[in-house]
Amino acid sequence: MSKRQIYIYKSFERFWHWMQAILIFFLAFTGFEIHGTYSFFGYRDAVRYHNVATYMFIGLIIFTIFWHLTTGEYKQYLPTFKNIKAQLDYYIFGIFRNAPHPTKKTVLSKLNPLQKLTYFGLKILVIPLSVTSGLLYMFYRYPSRQGIEAINIQSLEFIAIFHTVAAILLVIFxxxxxxxxxxxxxxxxxxxxMLTGYEELEDAHKDEEKISDPKLTTQTFE
Ligand code: HEM
Incomplete structure (x- = not known):
């Protein structure tokens, strides 16, 4: 089957992906310094940089939620258990035997079932856990400015554990x-x-691609 270069990742999507990657990497790097794992910036600066990055991260999340809802792209992440075993088998066995990918990537369905499940979990559980515990940590930490005694948090330790667990899950991811x-x-x-937006996919995606966006530019490679 012939293959064509198809525009699969739109510019905002790529911007969001790389900004998120940089910010999570930076938050993990400064966060684990705050945790005491190593010393690089020094504790005070690590806290300062971690705080700045959190505001950027929250800003990015707000824009990204808006983008996902307005474009309908959130549908890509709705998890499905169909083909999940085939995908797992592929990663554990098939990949080492040069077997074909069990699911085909298309513009309307660019994530395989395992990716859908993982990214859904990140969006719904891990990132919200990280942000919520981080914000509680932040405002608990500086009670003279914005105390949260009203919600009666007894101990910072509890929040720190949740925040660190979320950070470890993000690093594993x-x-x-x-x-x-x-x-x-x-x-x-x-x-x-993810850098250029284009990926070489099988021609079977032609019709789907038209439905998705009639303005898309494609080149044919026989
Ligand atoms: C909006 C998101 C986030 C907020 C508001 C936030 C906020 C905070 C705050 C206030 C602290 C404590 C700083 C201090 O001791 O003064 C902290 C620590 C930390 N943060 Fe974040 N953070 C966020 C996201 C992240 C992410 C994405 C990661 C990692 C991927 C991360 C990793 C850590 C780690 C490992 C610590 C040290 C925890 C400990 O040892 O108690 N944070 N964060």
Whole structure:
């Protein structure tokens, strides 16, 4: 089957993806310094930088929620258990035997069932846990400015544990994600797609692509 370069990741999506990657990486880096894992910026600066990055992260999240809702792209993340076993089998066995990908990537369905489930979990559980515990931590930490005694938080330890667990889950996600992005058609095809927006996909996606966006530019590679 012939393949074509298809515009799969729109510019906002790519901006959001890379900003999120940078911010989460930076938040993890400064966060684990605050945690005491190592010393790089120094505790005071690490806290200051962590705080600045959190405001940027929250701003990005607000814009991204708006984008997902207005474009309908949130539908891409609704989890499905269909084909999930096939996808797991592929990552555990098939990938080492050069088996074909069990699910095909298209403009309307660019995430495989495992990605849908993982990203849904990140959006619904892990990131909200990180942001909520982080905000509670922030305002508990500086009671002279914005105390939250009204919601009667007894101990910072409880919040810190939740925040650290969310951070560890995010770090595990990043490490797994870095491995999985190398498992596309070629080692760099997924990375290139997220940088340029274009990915080489099978021609069967032609009709779907038209439904998605009639203005899309495509080139044919026989
Ligand atoms: C909006 C999101 C976030 C907010 C508001 C936030 C806020 C905070 C605050 C206020 C602290 C305590 C600083 C201090 O001791 O003065 C903290 C610590 C920390 N943050 Fe965040 N943070 C956020 C996101 C993240 C993310 C995404 C990560 C990692 C991926 C992260 C990792 C950490 C870690 C590991 C600590 C040290 C926890 C401890 O040892 O108690 N944070 N964060």
């Amino acid at each position: 990043i490490v797994t994600h870095l491995y999985l992005i190398t498992t596309g058609e070629t080692v760099t095809s997924n990375l290139r797609a």
